[in-house]
Amino acid sequence: TPTWRRRSRGAQLGGGGGSGGAMATMRNALPRLLVRLASFRAVSTSSIGTFPKQVKIVEVGPRDGLQNEKHIVPTPVKIKLIDMLSEAGLPVVEVTSFVSPKWVPQMADHTEVLKGIQKFPGINYPVLTPNLKGKIPPAKVAEVAKKLYSMGCYEISLGDTIGVGTPGIMKDMLSAVMHEVPVAALAVHCHDTYGQALANTLMALQMGVSVVDSSVAGLGGCPYAQGASGNLATEDLVYMLTGLGIHTGVNLQKLLEAGDFICQVLNRKSSSKVAQASCKL
Numbered sequence: 001t002p003t004w005r006r007r008s009r010g011a012q013l014g015g016g017g018g019s020g021g022a023m024a025t026m027r028n029a030l031p032r033l034l035v036r037l038a039s040f041r042a043v044s045t046s047s048i049g050t051f052p053k054q055v056k057i058v059e060v061g062p063r064d065g066l067q068n069e070k071h072i073v074p075t076p077v078k079i080k081l082i083d084m085l086s087e088a089g090l091p092v093v094e095v096t097s098f099v100s101p102k103w104v105p106q107m108a109d110h111t112e113v114l115k116g117i118q119k120f121p122g123i124n125y126p127v128l129t130p131n132l133k134g135k136i137p138p139a140k141v142a143e144v145a146k147k148l149y150s151m152g153c154y155e156i157s158l159g160d161t162i163g164v165g166t167p168g169i170m171k172d173m174l175s176a177v178m179h180e181v182p183v184a185a186l187a188v189h190c191h192d193t194y195g196q197a198l199a200n201t202l203m204a205l206q207m208g209v210s211v212v213d214s215s216v217a218g219l220g221g222c223p224y225a226q227g228a229s230g231n232l233a234t235e236d237l238v239y240m241l242t243g244l245g246i247h248t249g250v251n252l253q254k255l256l257e258a259g260d261f262i263c264q265v266l267n268r269k270s271s272s273k274v275a276q277a278s279c280k281l
């Protein structure tokens with residue numbers, strides 16, 4: 001059953017402020033939402049359009065990725081990872097989550113992480129505020145998206161967080177939602193559990209979506225979705241978009257270095273196919 005979570009995607013940390021890196025200031029208090037729609041089915045005859053010229057990648061690795069790690073990742077490691085992702089040119093890096101340490105111990109250092117990261121001008125560092133979880137009947141997703149949009153959510157991320165969707169489902173789901181919400185306010189968040197994340201994302205791009213969530217090295221899953229693993233790897237997304245001539249502003253080499261760094265710390269192989277292919281043995 002789909003659930004939805006509120007994501008505040010507007011918190012931008014003051015870049016050149018004189019406060020010496022105090023807490024995030026909410027430049028845009030409007031929330032962003034992640035709607036899980038794995039079992040959504042709808043029928044539509046909407047045709048497929050052309051690709052956007054530019055795609056905004058929302059890097060979710062430091063939050064969605066690391067919050068699933070059993071072992072607590074040291075705060076300096078998180079800070080270094082976020083700084084490397086900023087250096088790689090990602091326009092949005094989801095840095096942490098203001099959730100109770102009782103629920104997600106991995107995010108207990110949210111304040112230290114926010115204070116410790118470099119604030120690159122022009123980069124958004126949103127934090128997740130997952131305080132609005134609730135069940136939504138699948139057939140109501142489009143209606144709910146409409147309601148959320150009218151409530152002032154400036155970006156609604158449609159998430160297949162258990163990764164079971166296929167491009168046909170993505171197409172039908174988006175067609176239904178796009179009847180209610182402008183496509184410019186939509187993002188997609190695909191997991192690669194069944195190897196469908198890139199294909200689903202490509203379908204969304206063809207339908208006009210230009211904001212895509214992904215995670216460096218494919219880190220993480222959603223702790224709320226049992227058995228779900230593997231976000232779409234940012235490296236693979238950047239490789240595909242570059243190949244399509246779609247601008248992202250991301251430096252793939254620097255991104256690969258950030259992925260290498262965190263995989264070494266976590267002592268694991270990257271889930272990114274591009275990282276595996278580029279691996280210097």
Ligand SMILES: [Zn+2]
Pocket residue numbers: 064161189191220221222231
């Ligand atoms: Zn995810």
